[in-house]
Amino acid sequence: QVQLVESGGGLVQAGGSLSLSCAASGRTFSSYAMAWFRQAPGKEREFVAAITWSGFSSYYADSVKGRFTISRDNARNTVYLQMNSLKPEDTAVYYCAQSSRRSASKSGGWYDYWGQGTQVTVSS
Secondary structure (H helix, E strand, O other), X not given: OOEEEEEOOEEEEOOXXXXXXXXXXXXXXXXXXXXXXXXXXXXXXXXXXXXXXXXXXXXXXXXXXOOEEEEEEOOOOEEEEEEOOOOHHHOEEXXXXXXXXXXXXXXXXXXXXXXXXXEEEEEO
């Protein structure tokens, strides 16, 4: 059974940084693409960042490009999201997701497993 457990969320002032982690278990982590999505109150879930199985390629939403960095440590079965220069509009619940494919996608339907989410709140 695949489990994804996010951590690292919290409250931060605008301009600050946070680092999210997602620990995966249940199958061979290094074989699958990973992604981060987020959902703000009253809004639909949106893509944030994704990374291929090897970590060689990554993709970002335009709204976070240049500020967020996705990475993975296949030895630790963990994917990370480093968030810098945070803005109030980044406030959301952040979800980790795992695909059953090696390639990544910006589509939520590409991913089969989801974590429970971690709250990120950015104050102005």
